[in-house]
Amino acid sequence: MESLRVELGSRSYPIHIGASLIGSRELYAPHLGGGGAAIVTNVVVAPLFLEAVKRASGARAEIVLEDGEQAKSWRGVERVVDGLLAARLGRDGLVIALGGGVIGDLAGFAAAVYQRGVPFVQVPTTLLAQVDSSVGGKTAINHPLGKNMIGAFHQPRAVIADVATLDTLPERELRAGLAEVIKHGLALDAPFFDWLESNIDALVKRERGALGYAVKKSCELKARIVAADEQETGERALLNLGHTFGHAIEAGTGYGAWLHGEAVAAGMVMAAELSALMGHLKKTDVGRVRDLLRRAGLPIAGPALAPERLMALMSLDKKAAQGRTRFVVLEAIGRAALRADVDDAQVRRAVVAAGQ
Amino acid sequence: MESLRVELGSRSYPIHIGASLIGSRELYAPHLGGGGAAIVTNVVVAPLFLEAVKRASGARAEIVLEDGEQAKSWRGVERVVDGLLAARLGRDGLVIALGGGVIGDLAGFAAAVYQRGVPFVQVPTTLLAQVDSSVGGKTAINHPLGKNMIGAFHQPRAVIADVATLDTLPERELRAGLAEVIKHGLALDAPFFDWLESNIDALVKRERGALGYAVKKSCELKARIVAADEQETGERALLNLGHTFGHAIEAGTGYGAWLHGEAVAAGMVMAAELSALMGHLKKTDVGRVRDLLRRAGLPIAGPALAPERLMALMSLDKKAAQGRTRFVVLEAIGRAALRADVDDAQVRRAVVAAGQ
Numbered sequence: 001m002e003s004l005r006v007e008l009g010s011r012s013y014p015i016h017i018g019a020s021l022i023g024s025r026e027l028y029a030p031h032l033g034g035g036g037a038a039i040v041t042n043v044v045v046a047p048l049f050l051e052a053v054k055r056a057s058g059a060r061a062e063i064v065l066e067d068g069e070q071a072k073s074w075r076g077v078e079r080v081v082d083g084l085l086a087a088r089l090g091r092d093g094l095v096i097a098l099g100g101g102v103i104g105d106l107a108g109f110a111a112a113v114y115q116r117g118v119p120f121v122q123v124p125t126t127l128l129a130q131v132d133s134s135v136g137g138k139t140a141i142n143h144p145l146g147k148n149m150i151g152a153f154h155q156p157r158a159v160i161a162d163v164a165t166l167d168t169l170p171e172r173e174l175r176a177g178l179a180e181v182i183k184h185g186l187a188l189d190a191p192f193f194d195w196l197e198s199n200i201d202a203l204v205k206r207e208r209g210a211l212g213y214a215v216k217k218s219c220e221l222k223a224r225i226v227a228a229d230e231q232e233t234g235e236r237a238l239l240n241l242g243h244t245f246g247h248a249i250e251a252g253t254g255y256g257a258w259l260h261g262e263a264v265a266a267g268m269v270m271a272a273e274l275s276a277l278m279g280h281l282k283k284t285d286v287g288r289v290r291d292l293l294r295r296a297g298l299p300i301a302g303p304a305l306a307p308e309r310l311m312a313l314m315s316l317d318k319k320a321a322q323g324r325t326r327f328v329v330l331e332a333i334g335r336a337a338l339r340a341d342v343d344d345a346q347v348r349r350a351v352v353a354a355g356q
Numbered sequence: 357m358e359s360l361r362v363e364l365g366s367r368s369y370p371i372h373i374g375a376s377l378i379g380s381r382e383l384y385a386p387h388l389g390g391g392g393a394a395i396v397t398n399v400v401v402a403p404l405f406l407e408a409v410k411r412a413s414g415a416r417a418e419i420v421l422e423d424g425e426q427a428k429s430w431r432g433v434e435r436v437v438d439g440l441l442a443a444r445l446g447r448d449g450l451v452i453a454l455g456g457g458v459i460g461d462l463a464g465f466a467a468a469v470y471q472r473g474v475p476f477v478q479v480p481t482t483l484l485a486q487v488d489s490s491v492g493g494k495t496a497i498n499h500p501l502g503k504n505m506i507g508a509f510h511q512p513r514a515v516i517a518d519v520a521t522l523d524t525l526p527e528r529e530l531r532a533g534l535a536e537v538i539k540h541g542l543a544l545d546a547p548f549f550d551w552l553e554s555n556i557d558a559l560v561k562r563e564r565g566a567l568g569y570a571v572k573k574s575c576e577l578k579a580r581i582v583a584a585d586e587q588e589t590g591e592r593a594l595l596n597l598g599h600t601f602g603h604a605i606e607a608g609t610g611y612g613a614w615l616h617g618e619a620v621a622a623g624m625v626m627a628a629e630l631s632a633l634m635g636h637l638k639k640t641d642v643g644r645v646r647d648l649l650r651r652a653g654l655p656i657a658g659p660a661l662a663p664e665r666l667m668a669l670m671s672l673d674k675k676a677a678q679g680r681t682r683f684v685v686l687e688a689i690g691r692a693a694l695r696a697d698v699d700d701a702q703v704r705r706a707v708v709a710a711g712q
Contacts, residue, residue: 074434085501113469116496116507117587140472145441151472152508231473 002212004219006135007227011155015135015219019208021162022049022123028057028096031121031157035090036060040080040107041098042067045125048168053098053123061087065103069255072106072141074150080110084118091115094157100126100173101133101260105151108139112154122156125165127177127211128261131184131218134159136226136236142255147247153231161219163211175297176261178203181214182292183268184221187241190334192217197288200295238336241328242267245302245351248313252305265298266354274342274350275330285333301355307348314347358568360575362491363583367511371491371575375564377518378405378479384413384452387477387513391446392416396436396463397454398423401481404524409454409479417443421459425611428462428497430506436466440474447471450513456482456529457489457616461507464495468510478512481521483533483567484617487540487574490515492582492592498611503603509587517575519567531653532617534559537570538648539624540577543597546690548573553644556651594692597684598623601658601707604669608661621654622710630698630706631686641689657711663704670703 001018016027028037037059041050044067054062063083065071084095097107097120104122111120122134140151166174181203185193195217196203202210222239229236245267250258258266272289275281290300302310327342357374372383384393393415397406400423410418419439421427440451453463453476460478467476478490496507522530537559541549551573552559558566578595585592601623606614614622628645631637646656658666683698 074430078430081499081506085499085505109469113465113506113508115505116494116509138472143437143441149441149471150437150469152469153472 002216004216004223006155006223008155008230013156013158015159015161015223017130017161017163017212017216017219019162019164019212021160022165023052023056024160025056027158027160028121031094031119032058033090033092033094033119035093035118036087037094037096038063038084038087038089039096039098040065040083040103040110042071042103045099045103049098049123049125049165053096057094057096059096061089065106069102069142072102074141076106077110077113077141080107081114084110084114089114089118091118093118095120096123097121097134097156098123098125099129100124101129104129104134105138105140105148108137108154108156109141109151112139112152117154119157120154122159124159124161126169127166127174127215128180130161130163130166130215131177132180132222134161135219135222137230147250147255155230159219161215163208163215166206166211171297172259173261174206175204176259178296179261179265179268179293179298181218182296183239183241183264184218186268186289186330186333187238187328187336188221188225188334189217190332192221193292193333197292200292204296234338237326237338238328241330241336242269242271244314244327245270245310248310249303249305251313252309253303258299258303262299265293265296266300266302269293269300270302270350270354271328272330273353274327274346277346277349277353278329278339278342280337281330281332285330288333302351304356307351310351311344311348358572360572360579362511362579364511364586369512369514371515371517371579373486373517373519373568373572373575375518375520375568377516378521379408379412380516381412383514383516384477387450387475388414389446389448389450389475391449391474392443393450393452394419394440394443394445395452395454396421396439396459396466398427398459401455401459405454405479405481405521409452413450413452415452417445421462425458425498428458430497432462433466433469433497436463437470440466440470445470445474447474449474451476452479453477453490453512454479454481455485456480457485460485460490461494461496461504464493464510464512465497465507468495468508473510475513476510478515480515480517482525483522483530483571484536485533486517486519486522486571487533488536488578490517491575491578493586503606503611511586515575517571519564519571522562522567527653528615530562531560532615534652535617535621535624535649535654537574538652539595539597539620540574542624542645542686542689543594543684543692544577544581544690545573546688548577549648549689553648556648560652590694593682593694594684597686597692598627600670600683601626601666604666605659605661607669608665609659614655614659618655621649621652622656622658625649625656626658626706626710627684628686629709630683630702633702633705633709634685634695634698636693637686637688641686644689658707660712663707666707667700667704
């Protein structure tokens with residue numbers, strides 16, 4: 001097991017990475033107050049891992065939701081809060097989020113607002129959640145007008161990333177998780193991007209050593225950014241590389257048709273094309289981005305939607321500030337930057353250049 | 357106008373107190389980002405003050421809710437969030453809460469979760485909100501199983517307490533607000549309690565000088581406590597004097613039958629009786645508490661409910677920690693303390709001693 005630390009003063013917390021961690025009592029024990037623990041999970045994850053986590057944590061209640069993005073709704077939060085109240089979880093109780101990004105976002109948000117905030121631990125069981133959504137304290141639910149429109153910054157007390165849980169992950173979800181891994185290299189760390197080019201086949205084959213390294217490296221990069229800019233007033237926005245496009249793809253195709261990572265993959269191609277059009281990124285580097293994503297089995301072009309439709313959806317995106325959408329662009333592989341001086345015509349051309 | 361400051365580092369904010377402040381442009385201007393402003397209010401307050409606040413703040417949208425505690429619900433938050441999205445309020449937008457405690461709690465919670473938190477300003481128009489709920493950053497909605505069970509700590513950018521708005525406040529609500537004023541003296545400041553004994557008639561008659569002083573003094577006391585213990589891990593709990601009993605009275609009689617301040621008044625008598633039973637408070641001081649509350653026109657006995665019913669409701673109260681309810685007791689007038697060593701038999705005797 002390797003352990004990293006997200007440095008946030010009194011709210012600092014560890015990320016534990018390794019195989020077969022979810023059944024380790026000693027990883028939960030430091031976070032159990034006197035108020036009991038409750039596990040939030042879904043119908044797909046529960047048969048696989050619920051018993052092990054229950055035994056290790058001594059949780060006295062479980063809330064098992066349906067599978068899928070639709071759980072990230074007001075109704076979903078209500079169900080979790082109702083369950084926590086039924087379990088009489090106190091202010092010193094612990095919420096354990098066991099599952100992928102949807103469960104982490106939803107259970108984290110419920111923990112943020114239940115009795116004005118109770119502690120929670122993330123136990124991510126998808127690659128996407130292990131490398132991205134479980135770290136950093138962003139919690140949220142969706143609104144019909146946009147993803148993650150309602151939420152809170154609420155840091156977990158610990159993240160337990162057990163790469164053995166990835167053995168049962170459907171192929172398509174593994175690949176979607178790789179999109180965020182690639183994003184970390186592409187936005188922040190050129191040597192890691194190089195490493196990914198050399199090891200993408202091993203990752204797709206789920207070689208555990210490669211997966212462990214990719215999770216650790218992603219968490220390190222994300223932890224550094226979160227420590228510097230917890231509330232996303234600056235640097236943290238770089239992690240949104242490809243996401244303005246990606247969110248529009250998800251909204252335009254109906255949430256769930258494209259997985260988040262798939263949308264981000266196509267979005268990164270668009271962001272790379274935009275960067276090239278603006279004269280920041282070499283054309284050959286756009287090619288490297290496409291190649292790596294393609295080898296990971298990810299989409300490198302957008303959905304069959306009119307560029308105007310994507311543009312309209314992007315203007316609704318929550319990163320819109322003062323009526324103008326800011327974009328994360330690439331100045332080089334491994335060096336992202338946030339720019340507001342992007343005009344709509346360039347964005348449209350980038351969407352067209354990425355293709356459908 | 358007098359201005360105090362709640363000292364919370366980067367989240368410090370001013371409280372402005374005076375007559376005819378709500379129409380002052382310069383009080384809103386420092387808090388208007390580029391994202392526009394939206395006013396949240398209700399059908400009772402809107403005809404009185406909405407236009408003045410709209411003009412002074414340049415708000416581009418208003419969300420007008422029904423009157424009453426039932427607005428503090430999941431449905432209420434959804435309505436506010438829907439309204440903020442419809443107004444396309446950005447992350448740098450401003451929410452203005454114009455109304456009493458219900459509007460402040462609800463709009464504050466909506467501002468806390470909308471896009472993971474946007475700035476808000478409190479414009480309290482009831483005495484209760486001016487002396488208590490608008491200061492300190494506690495926001496919340498109710499759950500059928502308990503008041504304020506869902507919420508967030510989200511500090512406002514400013515509080516604009518205009519005592520002229522109290523001219524139109526119904527008599528009963530004015531008296532309910534005085535309960536929290538008295539609480540501040542009783543829990544924290546003996547000279548202020550003495551002052552209240554000398555000036556309670558002037559307050560009931562709404563003499564503006566007396567009201568201004570009572571609001572300022574209450575805000576000063578609350579601001580000091582909040583600065584020392586923002587998240588209520590210790591000292592801030594002293595402000596809950598009478599509230600464990602009071603919440604049970606509100607729940608037991610059906611929310612709305614008793615006003616919050618009325619329930620807190622009867623709750624303070626119970627807390628005083630409990631303190632006397634425990635040997636902390638002199639019997640003559642219990643008499644002073646009853647006398648002052650009675651002169652303020654507030655209830656000094658509980659509702660027609662079996663003591664067992666109140667006891668059961670208290671055990672559900674959110675301040676329950678590790679299965680044991682903590683009580684705020686009085687060691688003297690002006691000196692409250694938090695105690696866990698209170699047994700149920702004593703609590704029951706205190707309820708009976710307060711009478712019905």
